[in-house]
Structure formats: C-alpha cells, structure tokens
Amino acid sequence: MFNSSNAANIVDGEILYKESCIECHEANPSEEMLIFSIKKLKKKIYGCVGQLDLPWNEQDVDDTVEYLDVKFFHFDEWQ
Numbered sequence: 001m002f003n004s005s006n007a008a009n010i011v012d013g014e015i016l017y018k019e020s021c022i023e024c025h026e027a028n029p030s031e032e033m034l035i036f037s038i039k040k041l042k043k044k045i046y047g048c049v050g051q052l053d054l055p056w057n058e059q060d061v062d063d064t065v066e067y068l069d070v071k072f073f074h075f076d077e078w079q
Helices: 004-020 038-052 058-073
Strands: none
Touching (some): 038 058
C-alpha cells in the first residue's frame, strides 16, 4: 500500500503533527474533529497553518494528512 517514500512522509507528518498540532488538538484528532474525507482534512490543516502562521509548504500538509489518515481517520480513498 505504501512505498518507502510514503513511509518517510508518514514519519515527517507525525513529527509535524506532534510539534505543531497536538498542543491544540487531542492525541486522537478523529474523535474531536468531524471530518469525513481527505479533502476536508486537508482544508482543516491548511486553515490551522494559516491561523498559526506556520512555515509549512504543501509537502508538509500532505505528510501530515497522510499521517493522520493512516493513524486515526482511515479514509477509504484519497481525493
């Protein structure tokens, strides 16, 4: 399902989440956020990045989305 480059992205996403997101969000964000698609999760993360003025790029957002999906959300497909 994931190749080695995706595995690195998941690791990077976990680091980004723990450094920048977990302070405001619970350890399991799927329990607090009513998000039911990759598209909405990505939009939520971009919103947080903008609000907090984080120096993230698109790859950082994608890495964090991938980590959250694999770890917590388990969406059926990527959009």
